[in-house]
Every structure is written in C-alpha cells, then in structure tokens.
Amino acid sequence: MDTLLIATFEILSFGAIVVLVVLGLGIIASMMGIFNFAQGEFVLLGAYVTYLMHSVGLPVPLGMLAAPVAVGTLGFVLEKLVVRRFYAAPIVAMLGTYALGLIIREAVRGLTGGLYLSVPEPISGSITIGSLHFAAWRGVIVIITLLVMAASHALLAYTSFGLRVRASLENPQLARASGISTGMIYSVTFAFGAALAGLAGALIVPVFSLFADLGIRFLIQGFVAVMVGGVGSFAGPVAGAGVIGTFSAWLPWLMSPVIADVLVFVLAIIFIKFRPQGLVSGRGVNR
C-alpha cells in the first residue's frame, strides 16, 4: 500500500512535468498549425536561465520566476522575426524551428562548456505523512502544474483575450474581419507557449540537472504526447501528456529503464498510427 502511494506520487510528479512541457507545444501546434521543434530548447533555455541566476548568487526561486519571462520574451521576438514567415508552409516550419533549436542548443552547450551542471532545489527535504516521505520539491512541481493548467484554461475559456485566441484558432479570416489582430494574437500565443516551456525547464532543472541535450528528450516526449492527445483542443495535449507521463514513470517500475523509455515512444507511435486524430479529436476549448 505504501509503495503504491509512493509510486502514484512519482507518476503524478513526472506526469506534471510532461504536462508543463506539452501545454506550450500543444497550444502552439493547435493555434498556428506548426510543430515547434525548438520547444525542447525553450525548456533547456529556461533551465539555463535558472542556473545563470543561481550562479551569480541570486536565490533560485527568483531565477525560476525570471526564466518564463526571459524565454517568453525571446519567443515573442523569434515569432516576430522568424516563425511568422513559416505559417504558410508547415513543413518548412519544422526545419526552420529545428534550426532555431539547434542554435539555442549549441549556444547553451558553448556557455555551459558541455558539462552537467546542477541547481539546488529551492525547497529541499521531504514531507512526511504518516510513515510516508515525499520529496517536497516534486510536490511543489505538481501544485504549480495544477495552478498553471487551471490558469491557462481559465485564460482561454473565460477572458476576452481567450475569446480572441479561440476565434483566431477556429476561423482566422473571420477573426480578422471582426477586427481581431490575429498576427498579434499569434505572437502573444507563441510567447505564452515558450514561457510555459521556460517555466517547465526552470522547475525541472533541480531534478534533472542542466546539460545541453536536456531538450531533445522532452521534445520527443512532448511531440508524442501532443499527437497521442490530439491537436486542436486544450484537453487533447493535456490528456496525452497525462498518458505519456504516466507510462514514462510507471514502466520503469516493471522493466529496465532503457527498455521502458524506448517502449513508451514505440507504443505511442503505434497508437498514433492507428488513431491519427488522437484521444481527443474535438477542436476548441470546452468551458
């Protein structure tokens, strides 16, 4: 019973990390119809910003607050300069964002000197409930993820900004005709997606430590999750992230971690092959 509870907590906390990464990816894919291959590197960049703030002596939580802002700003600028040229050509967009990711990854590799760098957990120790011990920081990740999810959903479903975003998603021409600046909406949405990735990177860096190829794994995981969940809706990517996160955290309990890691992806690819529309095939944001 105790092992089960701890396993559940592990699965929950890992699933939360995947959800954070995927939320940004899913929003960008649903909105703009492009798959952002630089998303993993946005995660990496968030982790790097946190490390940078820590290394100059600032407290880690401050770095974690700065990371989404910095990455979001960069995302905004990149959207204005580069990504917006790709909306008409989704295939070229993949190569273009891949190049963007490459630049960020190699820049971070140069800056870190190719080392594995660690950042301490801002809240260390564990929470004890009865005879069970939970890593406190992982608990914080779960709580923050839940808050971010709720806030994102509220933003999209209940605010006038969210209404505009949904309008641009459903029918860009009509949205433009109604006086919504879809270009601006796209920029902000891309920045928002990037910021979410930055936040994810900042939160996970104490758990995974910082290295240049951190993003690649999350990129594949994120993509697989988005496609398992289904592009186009808010619930789809979140559901996909839940499934992938659960399997990624659960399978290593049954078999060797290497096999488990690969098996999750292979199973997911097979699933997508036979159900291309994903778990949630609807479009839009349910209220």
Next chain:
Amino acid sequence: MSSTGTGTQPPPHVIEAARSPVMASAIAGRTKVLPILELALLIAASIAPLVLRDYITVYATRVLILCLFALSFDLVWGYAGILSLGQSLFFGTAGYGVALLSRDFGVASIFAVLPAGTLIGFVAALLLAGFLLLGRHPSSVVFVSLGTMTGAYAADRLARGSHYLGGQNGIPSIPPMTIGSHELSEGPGFYYLVLAILVLIYLLSRFLLRSQFGLALAGLRENEQRIAFFGYNVQHLKAIIFAISGAIAGASGSLYAFHEGFVWTNMLGVVMSTQVVLYVLFGSGTLIGAVIGTAIVEGLSFWLSDNYRDIWPIILGVLLLLVILFRPLGLISLVLGERERVGHFGPSLKEKRNAAP
C-alpha cells in the same frame, strides 16, 4: 529572342525566364550549369589526393563517405519532401551491423560487408517506411518526421544500454576492410574506392531522378495531392524512395565504420541526424547540392574547429536558418535555375513544339 519585349537581360536563375519556352530553351542551352559543376567537382576530387597531404586525404575520405550519407537524406527530403529526422538510424544500424560482422564472424571482405551494410540499411528503411508511410490513413509529414526521430532516439538509447553493442563506448578497433588479400587502410587507396562508389551511386540516383519516377517525386514535393489525383500511389512512391535512401545510408554507414575503425552511439542518434540536415542546406533538391554542402560544411569545420570550436555549430545553425528563410531552395539556387534543378523531361518533344508553332 526579342519576343519578351523587356529590354533587360534577366539573370539565368530567374524563374520567370521559364515562362516563355523560347527564352527558356535559349537560356538552358546557353548555361548548362549543372553538368559543368558536376564535372569540375569530379576532376577536383580525382586529383585531390595527389596534392593534399596524407592526413587531409584521410579527412577527405571521411567527407566523401558523409557526402554519400547526405545524398541519401537529399533523396528523401529534397525530392520526396519527407523530413526524415532519423536518417542516422540506417547509417548507424548498418555501421553497427558490419562492425558486429567483423567482430563476431571475422568478415571484413568488402564484397561481403558493403552489400551487407546496404542491405541492412535497405531493410531497416523498408520496415520503418512500411510502418510509418503505408497504411489505410495517409501519414502526416509531422508524424513521419516524429517517427523517424523517435526511431533514431530509440536506437541510440538501446545501443547505449546494450553490453553486446559495447554500451557508451561502442565497438572499437574494427580491423581494416579487405579486397581479396589486400588490406585497405586509410589513405589514397580508400579515398579512390569511396570516390568510385560515390560517383556510381550519384549516377544511379541521377538516372533514377531523371526518369518518370523522379518527376513524380518532384511533383510529390511540390504538391502531394495533385500527384495523388494523377493516379499515383503516393504512399508507395514515398516508401520506395525511403527504402532506396536507407540503402544508400547503409552503404555509407558501413564504409564509415571501416574507415574510422570504430562505431559508437552518436552514429545512430540525433547528433548524426542533425548533421545530415545541415549538409543539404546548400541545396536540397539537387544531388550535387548535397555533395557540395557536405564538402563545405565539413571543410569549414575542419578548418575552423581549432579556433572557433565552440561557436562553429552556432554559426552553422544561423546559416541554416538564414538559408531556409531567404533561399528555400538552398544556396545552389544562386547559380542554378529552377528549370535545371527539376531537370528536363522529354527534350525532343519541346524542340518539336518550338519548331511548329
């Protein structure tokens, strides 16, 4: 020639020139850039070992092997529009395959390992294509690139975790390849062998792409739906070219394994896949562009890696991005017109049309 009415002389690469058949044929007749380029490169490559120092010849051999690899990626991305982010899967699998062949069975004859590597690449690509591309639902481009990328990542992870494959260290000290009783070690001999293979495969690919099949592929890249409406089975076309490219990648992977003398996990994984994407930035959609791109990227890396080791990959990334943004056809489009890039099909027909207006 005066039929266009514009006083200015358009540069040869301007696509508009192709609008008037008279102009196009005139320009195409005047500036056949592609064969000249190919011939010049072949001559340069043939005399290179005579003037280069030995250690550079060894490096040049590696570049030629990578050219072969780039060619395989160019076939799928530049021609069929399949973004295979896991091309290293075939390259690495074949490399590991021949390494195991030589380690466990003592086979090092070129007549055994090269076909074996090619076959491994072909079968691996065929299996992956069969799964990713064929089926009741046509697969989206994103799905295919994600699937190939996952394949490469999975292979990398499995090789890293496998004791049989040497784990992180890979398989070291592969004995040199043999032709009969002659041992083929690094140097001019190996160089000319690779050059011969490269030229052969280049010519085969060129022949393939200038056939009806190649035209259908080019159409696939430009407008997949229209090709489907014409009655082609798009999925089969894609699977065929994917398997062919896998075979070429396999051949280059097995050559690479024997040339370097060891195989390691980077050959399988995302690192190598990224590299091959960079190679074709100088001209996807032309075979020669992939070769030139590889030579330039690797040459510059060799030259710059002493002083600018850290920022060189960043420069490459920026270059790739700029090319994608401003020259989607690759840098080669600066010297090569659109018409020549796709190739001529049925030139005699065109002559007739011009003769009898």
